[in-house]
Amino acid sequence: MGEPSRESFALRLRRAMDQFTPSERQLAATLLADYPAAGLQSSVRLAEIAGVSTPTIVRMARKLGYDGFTAMQEVMRQEVSEQVKKPASKHAEWHARGSDRHTVNQFGDLVSANLRATLDALDLSTFDQVAALLSDTQRSVLIAGGRITRTLADHLHNHLHILRPGVSQMGTSAHLWPHALLDLGPGSILVLFDIRRYQSDYPLIAELAQKRGAEIVLFTDQWGSPVSSHANHVFAANVEALTSWDSTMTLMFLVEALIAEVSNRLWSVSRKRVDELEDMFDCLGTFGGGHDNGGA
Structure with missing residues (x-):
């Protein structure tokens, strides 16, 4: 079983920005602003668009480790192919590899490799910046996840809502999304979870949120959601799995780590909130065994 790709082209491009000349940074910004479409054009057309x-x-392609533009473009083409794979295609691909090892062992190795690759690529300064944003109780937080990633959005929402006020979640009905976006303003935070096959409406949602002054935090896969070009902060996690669907375990790791950091930062002020919540649980007998509600 081959090890998952460690970095997407877009992530590699972002990491190399400091090495680039001004004209190369201008080219990189053009590629990222319309990724991957901009990179799939001819070199002459790309040069024209980027100025x-x-x-x-x-030169930029060689700085990134490619022989030239053609080799760099082929990587982008391969990533486009990976991004749009349907569940049946992924199942057939993994089945064709074959292995005598038990699924549990194969899956464990793959998840471990995904986590290691994700941690190797993680920018700790981004993690700290996002933790600081989420710990600022003067900022409202709106969280949304897609069909598969909604469980991650639920998990982050449930914990942040315990620790601090001003946290809400975008509903599943598209008709109500404008209502949620309406409350965003300067200083607000929109957290989006988006992995392949990406939510087609999320780039527009991110754009609308940015126009209202919100900062965008994106959790995505190693290939990068189209929302990346709008996001202020991006967490890219390796998500390949042995099934027809991608694994969200590495993304959950990042979510849990952020919850831990925000909890540490806010504990002096959130302790009272947590205690009040626990008192309500006891009063309602939410978890059983601790409250006599007068029943027979």
């Missing part, structure tokens, strides 16, 4: 020379494209 740089074609030799600049070749």
Whole structure:
């Protein structure tokens, strides 16, 4: 079983920004603003759009470790193919690899490799910045997840809502999304979870939120959601699995780590809130055994 790709092209491009000349940074920004479509055009057309020379494209490709533009473009083409894979295609691919090892052992190895690759690529300064944002109780937080990632959004919402006020979740009905976006403003935070096959409406949602002054935090896969071009902060996790669907375990790890950090940062002020919540649980007998509600 091959090890998952460690970094998407878009993530590699972001990480290399400091190495680039001004014209190369201009080219990189053009690629990221319309990724991956911009990179799938001819080098002449890309140079024209970015306002740089074609030799600049070749130099940047070589700085990223490619032989030239053609090799760099082929990586982008492969990523597009990976992004749009349907469940049946992924199942057939994994089944064709074959293995005598038990599924539990194969899955354990893959999840471990995913987690290691995710941690190797994780920018700790991004983690700290997002933890600080989520710990700022003057900022409202709106959280949304897609068909598969909604459980992650639920988990983050449930814990943040215990620790601090001003946390809400975008509902599943698209008709109500404008209501949720209406309350966003300067200083608000929109947290989106989006992995392949990406939510087609999320880029527009992110754009609308940004126009209202919100900061966008994105949790995505190693290939990168189209929302990446709008996001202020991006967490990219390796998600490949042995099934027809991607694994969200590495994303859950990042969510749990953020919850732990926010809890540590807010504990001096959130302790009272947590205690009040526990008192309500006891009063209602939510968890059983601790309250006599006068029943027979």
